[in-house]
Amino acid sequence: MDSISLIFIFCVFCFSIANSSTLGINYVSPLLEIQERERAPSSVQLTAAYDVLNRLIPSHFSSFQFLIILKEYCGGEFCFNISNLPGSAQDGSPEIIISGTTAVDILSGLHWYLKYWCGAHISWSKTGGAQLASVPDPGSLPAVQDAGVVVKRPVPWSYYQNAVTSSYTFAWWDWERWEKEIDWMALQGINLPLAFTGQEAIWQKVFKNFNISTSSLDDFFGGPAFLAWSRMGNLHKWGGPLPQSWLDQQLILQKKILARMYELGMTPVLPAFSGNVPAALKHVFPSAKISRLGNWFTVNSDPRWCCTYLLDATDPLFVKIGKAFIEQQLKEYGRSSHIYNCDTFDENTPPVDDPEYISSLGATIFEGMQRADSDAVWLMQGWLFTYDPFWRPTQMKALLHSVPLGKLIVLDLYAEVKPIWATSKQFYGTPYIWKVTLLFFICASDVVFNVIKF
Template identity: 75%
Template sequence: MTVYVAVALTTVILLFTATHSSTIGVEYVFRLLQVQDRERAPSSVQLSAARAVLDRFIPSHSSSFQFNIITKEQCGGVSCFMISNHPYSNLLGAPEIIISGVTGVELLSGLHWYLKNLCGAHISWDKTGGSQLSSVPKAGSLPRMKDDGLLIQRPVPWNYYQNAVTSSYTFAWWDWERWEKEIDWMALQGINMPLAFTGQEAIWQKVFAKFNISSSDLNDFFGGPAFLAWSRMANLHGWGGPLPQSWLDQQLAMQKKILTRMYELGMTPVLPAFSGNVPAALKNVYPSAKITRLGNWFTVDSNPRWCCTYLLDATDPLFIEIGKSFIQQQVKEYGRSSHIYNCDTFDENTPPTDDPEYISSLAAAIFKAMQSGDDDAVWLMQGWLFAYDPYWQPPQMQALLHAVPIGKMIVLDLFAEVNPIWTTSNQFYGVPYIWKVTFFYYFLDR
């Protein structure tokens, strides 16, 4: 069986230009960080979650490490981890190494640093070597830290992981055991801002029901599990579907477990937001709604059964209503959010007009819908469209980026190691951005 796996892993640097607008952006970001710090899981919860990862990862050494949650003030005002020798490590049964960190992620990132740099261990996905721990000395004989130990500060607030298509390339068939393993891996790698897109179709089902769209109306809207990424981004509809209700319910339950674990570890999961992509049935329920049919993506035979999705115009009152309802329904289902939402409009789809006013009004409506559902909302947008489509010239880019208050949008420079956009866009015209590496792996399972 051939398995195609595309994994988007990120080397992250959160950058700002030296303009006045970027100073405002920095202030917004740090304000959001303060909100997230206040809402983070209690220290006891994060400690318990981090120790559970240690027990799963290297159970033979579960008593060798002591974990402590500390404050940012103890780290110099930023997130960090510290590693030191335990003062009573010579006593039988006492921990050997103390790892302190601001969050559960920092604790596990510190554990990874220690095992890699002092014990020669390797921690990766199974297909790229897996966890190679044979070099780790047995419990009671771990290498000691030098002098007063080690302090490593996080150079940027967020390390982002995945892109919007990974959910269909890779995650579509995962059970909880596999998800748990991936979240463990994320934490060990220091990743604290992953996408969390699983189960959103069940949320959309409930949202559209409020607008008199039935479950059967959505059969030709949602794609099949391996194609959901592209139906979510309005590239196609219905292909590989319909989705059975049992699958929708199972995915929503999975998302709740995923989010619970991410929050327990102190992560900042990114939820989806409304881009204007709507089912065809909305035209029948609201015949006066301003709905445009987009052009063909790479759809089979350009068949309208699969291609040419429907976009609700940003000026239509329904746009804000639907977008607000989607954010609110997620918060209701999950109990909270991290206030960062991903939304990608015109991903590999060319807008129907090059008028900057049209682009600006659409972007403003997307953000207004987010903010209507969450006062602290920040829009995280993939910058892939700027690299993919020559449509996006400076006037169109600025219209999109500047339609949102500076600091309330963060752009992912999605393929920055190959085709960086920050170098040709005056660093995204003052909008905060994340420098991102995208790896594509092709695996052959036999």
């Protein structure tokens, strides 16, 4: 792929954000109930919310009071409420109460108040950062109407990122930068972010149990800026190898990222196994059904970097590896949110177009998740349907219908330009998230508004 194309893709896919509204929430309601039970205690979420406030505008730390409320307060929906605190604030006591069903809802309420009552603006550093000069001094904050302000989420989830953001944008981030980003997510109301950092360290441990040496994985993992594409089976080794110190550091970083997301009441999305395997696996398991995919824009089509290996879904190893990968993540992180991202044939054409093969692949991918997590839900980017004409109605149906209804959610990437829902009878009945990408010419971000539909 030439440099112009790379620049274009960077502009389009650097970030993805989603604010969702939905039809057919009933199909995912069992998962929502589980997530509600497993969400961090109110005391933990409140502490995390106050910490964000202190990092954002420490001069006003005492000006706000935060409360966690039950969804029943908002008719069973996620919401935030902004109200005035009776009495004078001249003594440094709180002036504004913001209550919400989670810490994210509270902080999105804080952002709402600062934006609409104080004229402030909170964005990424490249698009202005936190512009708070218009916020009045403590003791002089503007009051909201006497009845207060109640804002309900139209749907439970607001999705953020896509699978390539980790390489285009996050590759060199440390915890200080990640902390700023997670603060920004919470203030924007984002509660369904991808959490892909550190997965190579997980894979290293998983493949060790399948007798794949660490040195063999040097040929499998891409470099930090290319991991997104080695993870999706587009290339291998390019930009590598990865030092062990870097792998260890990324796993530590991921644990910090997940801990903070959970503290804020978020639902981080972990990766799952798609069938992409190191070349060494075919030597360790010579009878395994492993095929080599075609070239994906790799330098000179050089086999040192191109043409990755795919484990056939009918091979018994597939479910074993998929299960082991989820289990290792649960062991390392202690928990999950039960939503896993997996993108099969992302900008890679399947070796055959037989619907039965495609259906078996989808079913086996999900089986690997479900064997390790009985409550698993598969979140899949729909970019493959946009990118590759291979995906005709029969092939699409085979993949989309390979998983029980409500256990697969599709992200309709690039929907405002090339909406797949419109040409696929709304993904043939599969719940999906509709995304609008607003391209900023400074290449800072994608802004995406999502609608989960059925």
